[in-house]
Amino acid sequence: MTSRSWTLKILLDLDGTLTDPKEGIIGCIRHALSALGHAVPDDLALERYIGPPLQASFAEMLPDRADVPRALHAYRERFSEIGMFENAVYPGIPVALEALQQRGAQLYVVTSKPWVFARQIIDHFNLGTYFTDIYGSELDGTRSDKASLIAHVLRESHLRPETAIMVGDRSHDAIGARRNGVVAVGVLWGYGSEAELRGAGVSRVLECPGELGCLLSDQDG
Known part of the structure; x- marks a missing residue:
C-alpha cells in the first residue's frame, strides 16, 4: 500500500457538524x-x-x-x-479533530454563518488550535451560498479540489462541494437526513464523530 504524497484538507461545516446550535x-x-x-x-x-x-x-x-x-x-x-x-460541541468532536490533526490532516471550518460569529464560537469552545483557518459568509450575505464559499476557500488557501473533502450535515454542503470538484461526506448527527444527504450526492455517510478518522484511511492507497 502506498501512502498519498499530499496532505488531505478537511473542510468542516459548523452548525450540525461540529456543534449543536x-x-x-x-x-x-x-x-x-x-x-x-x-x-x-x-x-x-x-x-x-x-x-x-x-x-x-x-x-x-x-x-x-x-x-x-x-x-x-x-x-x-x-x-x-x-x-x-446557546450551543454545544457534539460529544466526540474534540477527540476526532485531535486525531485527524495528529495524523497530518489540515482542518478548516467552512460555514454559511458569518465568519465573525464562527470565529467567536470556535474560540468559545477552545477548538481554534485544530484549524488552519475559519471561513464563513459576510454579514451582507456574500458567500452564504456554500458553492461560492467553497470556491473562495479553495482560492484563498490555495487548495486543489482533489486534495479536499467537505464534511457537513445538510444537502447544501454536498451540493456546494460537488460544484467545486470536492468530495462530499455527510454526517448523521446533525439536522439532515440520510435521504437528503444521499440525494445531494455524498460519497459516504458517517454515523458518529468517531468515524471521521476513516476519511484519512480512505485516502491511503
Whole structure:
C-alpha cells in the first residue's frame, strides 16, 4: 500500500457538524419573527432552518421578502449577545479533530454563518488550535451560498479540489462541494437526513464523530 504524497484538507461545516446550535438558532428565529409581528412555528418546524443560509430561510418564512433585512437584524441582535453561545460541541468532536490533526490532516471550518460569529464560537469552545483557518459568509450575505464559499476557500488557501473533502450535515454542503470538484461526506448527527444527504450526492455517510478518522484511511492507497 502506498501512502498519498499530499496532505488531505478537511473542510468542516459548523452548525450540525461540529456543534449543536439548535437552542440558539431556534431562539433567535423566534425572536426575529416575533419582533416583526409574525406567527412563530413550533420548534420542530423550525429545525429545518438549521444549517441553510439564514437569508434564504427568512425569505421562505416571511410573506414579504422586504422584511428579510429587518428579520436578519433582529436575529443577529439576539444572536450576537446570547444565541451564539446557546450551543454545544457534539460529544466526540474534540477527540476526532485531535486525531485527524495528529495524523497530518489540515482542518478548516467552512460555514454559511458569518465568519465573525464562527470565529467567536470556535474560540468559545477552545477548538481554534485544530484549524488552519475559519471561513464563513459576510454579514451582507456574500458567500452564504456554500458553492461560492467553497470556491473562495479553495482560492484563498490555495487548495486543489482533489486534495479536499467537505464534511457537513445538510444537502447544501454536498451540493456546494460537488460544484467545486470536492468530495462530499455527510454526517448523521446533525439536522439532515440520510435521504437528503444521499440525494445531494455524498460519497459516504458517517454515523458518529468517531468515524471521521476513516476519511484519512480512505485516502491511503
